[in-house]
Amino acid sequence: xxxxxxxxxxxxxxxxxxxxxxxxxxxxxxxxxxxxxxxxxxxxxxxxxxxxxxxxxxxxxxxxxxxxxxxxxxxxxxxxxxxxxxxxxxxxxxxxxxxxxxxxxxxxxxxxxxxxxxxxxxxxxxxxxxxxxxxxxxxxxxxxxxxxxxxxxxxxxxxxxxxxxxxxxxxxxxxxxxxxxxxxxxxxxxxxxxxxxxxxxxxxxxxxxxxxxxxxxxxxxxxxxxxxxxxxxxxxxxxxxxxxxxxxxxxxxxxxxxxxxxxxxxxxxxxxxxxxxxxxxxxxxxxxxxxxxxxxxxxxxxxxxxxxxxxxxxxxxxxxxxxxxxxxxxxxxxxxxxxxxxxxxxxxxxxxxxxxxxxxxxxxxxxxxxxxxxxxxxxxxxxxxxxxxxxxxxxxxxxxxxxxxxxxxxxxxxxxxxxxxxxxxxxxxxxxxxxxxxx
Amino acid sequence: xxxxxxxxxxxxxxxxxxxxxxxxxxxxxxxxxxxxxxxxxxxxxxxxxxxxxxxxxxxxxxxxxxxxxxxxxxxxxxxxxxxxxxxxxxxxxxxxxxxxxxxxxxxxxxxxxxxxxxxxxxxxxxxxxxxxxxxxxxxxxxxxxxxxxxxxxxxxxxxxxxxxxxxxxxxxxxxxxxxxxxxxxxxxxxxxxxxxxxxxxxxxxxxxxxxxxxxxxxxxxxxxxxxxxxxxxxxxxxxxxxxxxxxxxxxxxxxxxxxxxxxxxxxxxxxxxxxxxxxxxxxxxxxxxxxxxxxxxxxxxxxxxxxxxxxxxxxxxxxxxxxxxxxxxxxxxxxxxxxxxxxxxxxxxxxxxxxxxxxxxxxxxxxxxxxxxxxxxxxxxxxxxxxxxxxxxxxxxxxxxxxxxxxxxxxxxxxxxxxxxxxxxxxxxxxxxxxxxxx
Numbered sequence: 001x002x003x004x005x006x007x008x009x010x011x012x013x014x015x016x017x018x019x020x021x022x023x024x025x026x027x028x029x030x031x032x033x034x035x036x037x038x039x040x041x042x043x044x045x046x047x048x049x050x051x052x053x054x055x056x057x058x059x060x061x062x063x064x065x066x067x068x069x070x071x072x073x074x075x076x077x078x079x080x081x082x083x084x085x086x087x088x089x090x091x092x093x094x095x096x097x098x099x100x101x102x103x104x105x106x107x108x109x110x111x112x113x114x115x116x117x118x119x120x121x122x123x124x125x126x127x128x129x130x131x132x133x134x135x136x137x138x139x140x141x142x143x144x145x146x147x148x149x150x151x152x153x154x155x156x157x158x159x160x161x162x163x164x165x166x167x168x169x170x171x172x173x174x175x176x177x178x179x180x181x182x183x184x185x186x187x188x189x190x191x192x193x194x195x196x197x198x199x200x201x202x203x204x205x206x207x208x209x210x211x212x213x214x215x216x217x218x219x220x221x222x223x224x225x226x227x228x229x230x231x232x233x234x235x236x237x238x239x240x241x242x243x244x245x246x247x248x249x250x251x252x253x254x255x256x257x258x259x260x261x262x263x264x265x266x267x268x269x270x271x272x273x274x275x276x277x278x279x280x281x282x283x284x285x286x287x288x289x290x291x292x293x294x295x296x297x298x299x300x301x302x303x304x305x306x307x308x309x310x311x312x313x314x315x316x317x318x319x320x321x322x323x324x325x326x327x328x329x330x331x332x333x334x335x336x337x338x339x340x341x342x343x344x345x346x347x348x349x350x351x352x353x354x355x356x357x358x359x360x361x362x363x364x365x366x367x368x369x370x371x372x373x374x375x376x377x378x379x380x381x382x383x384x385x386x387x388x389x390x391x392x393x394x395x396x397x398x399x400x401x402x403x404x405x406x407x408x409x410x411x412x413x414x415x416x417x418x419x420x421x422x423x424x425x426x427x428x429x430x431x432x433x434x435x436x437x438x439x
Numbered sequence: 440x441x442x443x444x445x446x447x448x449x450x451x452x453x454x455x456x457x458x459x460x461x462x463x464x465x466x467x468x469x470x471x472x473x474x475x476x477x478x479x480x481x482x483x484x485x486x487x488x489x490x491x492x493x494x495x496x497x498x499x500x501x502x503x504x505x506x507x508x509x510x511x512x513x514x515x516x517x518x519x520x521x522x523x524x525x526x527x528x529x530x531x532x533x534x535x536x537x538x539x540x541x542x543x544x545x546x547x548x549x550x551x552x553x554x555x556x557x558x559x560x561x562x563x564x565x566x567x568x569x570x571x572x573x574x575x576x577x578x579x580x581x582x583x584x585x586x587x588x589x590x591x592x593x594x595x596x597x598x599x600x601x602x603x604x605x606x607x608x609x610x611x612x613x614x615x616x617x618x619x620x621x622x623x624x625x626x627x628x629x630x631x632x633x634x635x636x637x638x639x640x641x642x643x644x645x646x647x648x649x650x651x652x653x654x655x656x657x658x659x660x661x662x663x664x665x666x667x668x669x670x671x672x673x674x675x676x677x678x679x680x681x682x683x684x685x686x687x688x689x690x691x692x693x694x695x696x697x698x699x700x701x702x703x704x705x706x707x708x709x710x711x712x713x714x715x716x717x718x719x720x721x722x723x724x725x726x727x728x729x730x731x732x733x734x735x736x737x738x739x740x741x742x743x744x745x746x747x748x749x750x751x752x753x754x755x756x757x758x759x760x761x762x763x764x765x766x767x768x769x770x771x772x773x774x775x776x777x778x779x780x781x782x783x784x785x786x787x788x789x790x791x792x793x794x795x796x797x798x799x800x801x802x803x804x805x806x807x808x809x810x811x812x813x814x815x816x817x818x819x820x821x822x823x824x825x826x827x828x829x830x831x832x833x834x835x836x837x838x839x840x841x842x843x844x845x846x847x848x849x850x851x852x853x854x855x856x857x858x859x860x861x862x863x864x865x866x867x868x869x870x871x872x873x874x875x876x877x878x
Contacts, residue, residue, distance in 0.1 A: 136615050141698060161696050166639050167630055171698040172611035176575050176800050177663055186664040188797035191606055200605050202740050224616055225625040257600050259610035260699025267797040301641050358627035358702040361615050
């Protein structure tokens with residue numbers, strides 16, 4: 001089950017699309033073909049679509065036009081629904097059949113070009129929605145450089161807790177407040193307590209931060225009491241997105257003991273709208289980086305040789321900031337960090353196997369977050385907490401402004417990009433949101 | 440909004456029911472009328488019902504028989520559905536109209552007795568389901584005696600952390616693995632690490648425990664970014680149940696830092712099937728007990744005078760244990776603890792106001808847990824962790840057996856009972872589940 005996904009003609013970098021703007025598109029060339037839920041211009045109800053260049057292929061319209069049959073048709077029916085939960089639950093084989101068909105349909109020279117072209121909408125005239133009804137949302141903590149940086153604040157000589165290298169640490173997040181890219185996020189109020197203050201006060205968050213994360217959409221899942229073995233876990237991933245785990249550092253510092261973060265995180269999380277499939281990411285699989293000397297091996301139930309061989313990703317992850325003043329002056333978003341998904345101490349398969357190792361049931365449309373993925377170098381820190389050393393060293397922006405934490409009107413943009421020699425590069429589309437003042 | 444619910448004829452202890460067995464029923468006399476989802480004998484689909492004595496009134500059948508009209512009819516339509524989410528979302532006024540009508544219908548002398556009787560099923564021939572599709576599940580920690588007892592293990596002189604008396608501590612739990620009373624729970628495996636061991640091992644949990652909690656069903660809820668003021672919070676409670684927050688203490692001890700409990704809790708939680716309404720519990724409201732001298736007052740956004748006057752409950756809570764040997768010998772379940780919901784340091788309204796104070800959105804069918812509700816006295820400890828002092832002092836059972844933690848085949852039963860002078864006592868029905876051996 002965990003064998004590498006074979007590359008095929010759908011990955012061929014020479015493959016070109018008849019859709020204008022698709023070839024060489026930073027995110028959505030014909031080699032990507034991510035799924036999402038959108039409302040087309042005119043306001044007919046939400047339905048499934050596929051991003052291609054600056055367009056969206058309307059799966060409901062394409063089905064009505066008779067463009068899908070057989071296994072691909074069954075998958076297209078599921079993917080055309082109001083949410084992708086059913087499609088995610090189908091698993092890999094139908095998804096791959098549909099990918100083959102979509103690739104053929106959208107490749108230059110397709111006999112059905114005219115009929116398919118009638119099913120395209122300009123993406124900038126569509127409204128994108130959450131791709132699935134999220135059942136449960138779990139946030140992990142597998143970015144070891146982030147965990148180390150945060151741990152250093154409390155324990156300079158021994159930043160990682162003893163369980164970190166045995167347990168893919170994770171905790172339950174709030175599903176209801178996950179929103180799709182573009183939705184504003186209101187600054188939370190909460191209990192803030194300065195170290196020297198006698199008592200907390202209730203006030204708008206003063207240390208608002210982002211977190212750069214990879215999101216993982218769960219596919220078929222498991223029944224309660226029936227763990228998913230690590231060697232089978234890859235089959236339960238429906239796709240990937242970007243996740244900004246907005247964090248109120250001051251609320252978090254006061255509330256988090258002994259049961260973990262709560263109001264510091266659940267006021268809103270932002271995800272990118274497109275579900276990038278495991279197939280699209282297949283060319284960018286890499287071996288899980290070897291553990292530093294002296295680290296323990298994963299326990300046997302978390303160790304699979306094939307997963308170690310190709311369970312990681314080479315996927316560049318970027319954070320950018322756009323302030324109101326920059327927007328006004330026409331200054332483009334400023335890069336705060338460039339990191340990579342290769343900085344995960346645990347693979348996605350290990351996260352799934354761990355999550356279900358006690359019998360916990362996962363379901364199609366559940367969302368997992370990786371935790372903040374910081375790089376080891378200063379240019380790749382995935383949160384302001386790390387970048388400004390807890391607010392002590394402000395970031396200077398090209399507008400001349402500085403930031404210790406996120407201010408009202410600031411917009412945070414996450415991007416992901418996979419590229420390599422001899423393959424067509426793909427991206428995830430943006431995960432962006434602006435902060436509104438506290439109510 | 441937070442004024443006390445007025446007592447009316449539906450609470451009259453002299454009111455009798457024509458349903459056999461309802462009068463004097465420990466849980467479900469005509470003064471209770473809780474809602475639930477059940478499948479009737481014969482296997483027609485799940486639908487809403489009302490518990491009365493040892494029977495269930497089939498709301499779908501009663502609607503078809505024309506027994507509801509007007510506001511009560513609209514509420515009955517919602518409550519007759521496959522889940523109670525829609526009904527919970529309606530709020531208090533329709534629920535009260537339906538209660539009035541149900542009470543009249545089921546009271547001795549009702550003109551519609553014959554037609555209503557045709558809509559009754561024997562409860563023991565029905566299958567009970569989760570009453571709602573749980574969106575998000577949040578577990579609080581408001582049982583101060585439990586928090587103190589657990590804290591003493593780590594900090595004998597200073598058991599409560601500094602935030603406890605300011606923050607109604609809570610964290611996100613797993614919604615997918617909540618099951619209704621009667622469903623077996625499989626013992627989880629997990630990473631266990633003895634203090635002296637060099638490394639953890641993966642093995643079945645050896646310190647399996649229960650937690651005695653009150654469950655709270657969320658009603659209408661709020662939009663993201665729009666907190667519910669504490670004075671309005673009571674209007675967002677749809678009802679109450681019992682909750683057993685099964686806990687693997689050994690998994691918890693190793694995993695929980697720094698982000699809180701995860702696999703130690705999410706392998707299964709058990710709730711009682713009936714939604715006991717705020718109206719049914721109105722006679723058992725009491726003032727929130729005064730805080731011990733020296734404790735800080737709640738911050739203003741968590742303080743409402745009316746809530747302090749009648750925001751607590753006098754509700755007896757009981758834990759019983761039945762082992763396979765006891766079952767075989769015909770020994771009845773043995774009481775391990777008798778506690779009371781009055782031992783909540785924060786009211787339910789304060790929990791809701793806190794949860795939404797940062798803008799987090801709650802929705803109909805969300806579930807909140809109170810946290811373990813231990814009494815201050817040794818006979819009222821709501822977990823084995825407390826009762827056996829971390830496994831050091833085993834409990835002796837009437838069968839001659841002893842228990843440090845829960846063993847395979849053991850069944851844990853929670854019960855709740857509200858009673859008082861001049862009012863009809865009511866109960867919640869049982870919350871019970873048996874532990875299966877690890878897979």
